[in-house]
Amino acid sequence: MRVVIFGASGYLGSQFMKMYPDSHAPSIDIGEKDHVVSALEEFQPDIVINAVGRTGRPNVDWCEDHKEETMWSNVAGPLILLNECGKRGLYWVHMGSGCIYNGDNGGKGYNEEDEPNFMESFYSKSKAWADQMLKEFPEQVLVLRLRMPFDGTAEERNLITKIAHYDKVLDVQNSVTCIPEFLEATKQLIDKKKTGLYNIVNSGTISPFQIMEMYKEIVDPAKEFAAITNDELLKIAKAPRSNCVLNTDKLKKEGIELRPVEEAVKDALEEIAKNSK
Ligand SMILES: NC(=O)c1ccc[n+]([C@@H]2O[C@H](COP(=O)([O-])OP(=O)(O)OC[C@H]3O[C@@H](n4cnc5c(N)ncnc54)[C@H](OP(=O)(O)O)[C@@H]3O)[C@@H](O)[C@H]2O)c1
Secondary structure, three states, rough: OOOOOOOOOOOHHHHHHHHOOOOOOOOOOOOOHHHHHHHHHHHOEEEEOOOOOOOOOOOOOHHOOOOOHHHHHOOOHHHHHHHHHHHHHHEEEEEEHHHOOOOOOOOOOOOOOOOOOOOOHHHHHHHHHHHHHOOOOOOOOEEEEOOOOOOOOOOOOOHHHHOOOOOOOEEEOOOEEEEEHHHHHHHHHHHHHOEEEEEEEOOOEEEEHHHHHHHHHOOOOOOOOEEEEHHHHHHHOOOOOOOOOOOOOOHHHHHOOEEHHHHHHHHHHHHHHHHOO
């Protein structure tokens, strides 16, 4: 099976490279139609994985001041892929995000049919625009919506690595995605050539503050940090952040269920503790 991965140098792209070690990873700009056409013609893939994104460094606040770059990578690129993969009848996979929602939808969590309700940061807007456009082509593309991804590595974009550097940590319940389980779920969906939107998060919810309490217990008893509310975070961040719970009933109907979040976080923290010794 010939696989092409765009955005292969990123946090998620590099994980896909491990999942499909023989894949091609052309270093192109997906916002440039000619680049995309050349890569598709050269490698003739069976599957295209779009792990591209302007996600912002050090965080999504960057996107507020770099709207064009963000649009180009997060919206124009996926549209070019939709068109070029569509013309060739190619199966492709796009990384969506749960950050287009806010709240827990009355305890039910947001499902794949719910309209986005969080457009308060430019990054979230760009992800919502692409998500909603791709949703109109449910036969053509598999869109994976993950949320606050984490694993047991020291990767700078791992949620646990990020919040371990903060003095103040948000205490709001969220869905989160354990990366190794996300990859396993994705592989199953790809093997079945599933298309359309899928929320892929662990079962249950947790707050970043609760993760840090577990971090203190398992990784570093000397760690000091304080809890902050979303209102307090708004005073120090440039753009508001989404806090949301996603519903995974659609994924469960495929026979796929990620582990309870506490279990997955505990395992990741134990791996971090082991590697830091
Ligand atoms: N990590 C998260 O918290 C999270 C959560 C939900 C969804 N997602 C989505 O998952 C995708 C990947 O995220 P990530 O965390 O892996 O991001 P990342 O670490 O920032 O990686 C993004 C990758 O995209 C590449 N890229 C950016 N613009 C490009 C363009 N126009 N053409 C080609 N390549 C381009 C980057 O290359 P350079 O390094 O050369 O710029 C990098 O390889 C994004 O769509 C993101 O929205 C991420």
